[in-house]
Every structure is written in structure tokens, then in C-alpha cells.
Amino acid sequence: MVDRSQYTLYSGGHAGAEEQFGSCAERWGIQEVNFSYKGHKVARDKNIIELAEEELEKGDVSMEIVSRHMGRNYHEAERIRRIIRTIFHMVTSGDHVFAIGWILANDTVKGGTGWGVELAKFFNRQVSVYDQERKQWYTWKDKKWVADKPVIYAQTFTGTGTRNLSKDGRQAILELFERSFGPELQ
Numbered sequence: 176m177v178d179r180s181q182y183t184l185y186s187g188g189h190a191g192a193e194e195q196f197g198s199c200a201e202r203w204g205i206q207e208v209n210f211s212y213k214g215h216k217v218a219r220d221k222n223i224i225e226l227a228e229e230e231l232e233k234g235d236v237s238m239e240i241v242s243r244h245m246g247r248n249y250h251e252a253e254r255i256r257r258i259i260r261t262i263f264h265m266v267t268s269g270d271h272v273f274a275i276g277w278i279l280a281n282d283t284v285k286g287g288t289g290w291g292v293e294l295a296k297f298f299n300r301q302v303s304v305y306d307q308e309r310k311q312w313y314t315w316k317d318k319k320w321v322a323d324k325p326v327i328y329a330q331t332f333t334g335t336g337t338r339n340l341s342k343d344g345r346q347a348i349l350e351l352f353e354r355s356f357g358p359e360l361q
Contacts, residue, residue: 188217192336270329275336327355
């Protein structure tokens with residue numbers, strides 16, 4: 176039996192996928208840490224680490240680089256910059272990154288979630304994405320997405336994803352925890 180107390184979920188506490196990851200962590204007895212910053216509203220306020228400006232700056236990257244790498248433009252640059260900086264802390268804290276969203280034709284993932292996935296690739300983290308359109312998990316292997324049924328094996332892992340969590344996406348997170356840890360605590 177897995178000692179669940181040795182596992183920690185790193186997330187951001189946003190509504191949708193991150194809220195579901197946090198809820199599952201609580202239900203399965205997994206430690207949870209949520210990164211945020213001053214003035215940022217979260218849906219899940221368990222174990223918040225409010226990053227100071229100097230901590231946020233550790234995750235700084237040019238918005239031009241992000242836009243070019245992701246193949247899209249980001250509006251609300253300052254707000255997005257703070258979120259991207261927070262995502263850096265989430266991704267670098269976990270050894271396996273799990274994301275819920277949509278894999279695009281250019282092999283990136285839609286929205287801010289996509290930057291977390293790209294950072295995971297860059298930092299050589301294992302990364303798995305549940306594509307809500309295809310209703311399937313994929314893991315990045317040999318520079319391509321491969322259909323998979325991942326499990327949480329790393330004691331530190333990151334859960335992130337879309338605010339627009341579908342019923343299937345919610346179920347995918349539940350099944351991920353069940354595959355990884357067995358039944359939830361009673």
C-alpha cells in the first residue's frame with residue numbers, strides 16, 4: 176500500500192481543474208500546496224503559498240518568447256505574466272505534471288495551461304495531458320503525444336488545467352487518483 180502522506184500536490188487553486196485536483200488530494204489524504212500572489216483570487220485556499228514579488232520574478236520570461244513559443248498572442252500582459260510566473264513555481268515543484276485541457280495541432284496545449292506543459296517539457300518533467308475533446312490521456316514521449324493511462328508515481332506532482340473543466344475531465348482526475356492510490360479515504 177502506498178504511503179499517501181509522502182505525496183504532495185502542487186497547484187494554483189484556480190476554479191476548474193486545479194480545484195478538482197485539490198479536492199481529490201484532500202479526499203485521498205495527499206498533501207496539497209497552492210501557489211498564488213497578492214490580490215489573486217483562488218477557488219481553493221488550502222495551504223496557500225503567497226509568492227512575494229522577488230519569488231515571482233524567478234519565473235519571469237519574456238512575453239514575446241512565450242507568445243512565439245506557443246504560437247499565439249496573450250492579452251492582459253501583466254496579469255498573464257503573473258500567472259506564468261506562478262506556473263513556473265508549480266511546475267518546478269513537481270516531478271510529474273498532470274494537466275487538463277486541449278492539445279492543439281502544433282502539439283502545444285490551449286491557454287495558460289499550455290505554458291505549464293511547455294515548461295514541464297523544458298525541465299524534463301514527465302507530463303501527461305487529458306485532452307477534453309478526445310476524452311483521452313496523453314503523455315509526452317519521444318517528442319510526441321502518446322495515448323496513455325498515467326499514474327501518479329512521483330511523490331511530488333503538479334495538477335493544473337483549464338477553468339472550463341468538463342464532466343469527463345473531472346472524471347479523468349478522479350480516475351487518475353483511483354489508479355494511483357486506490358479507494359479514497361473514508
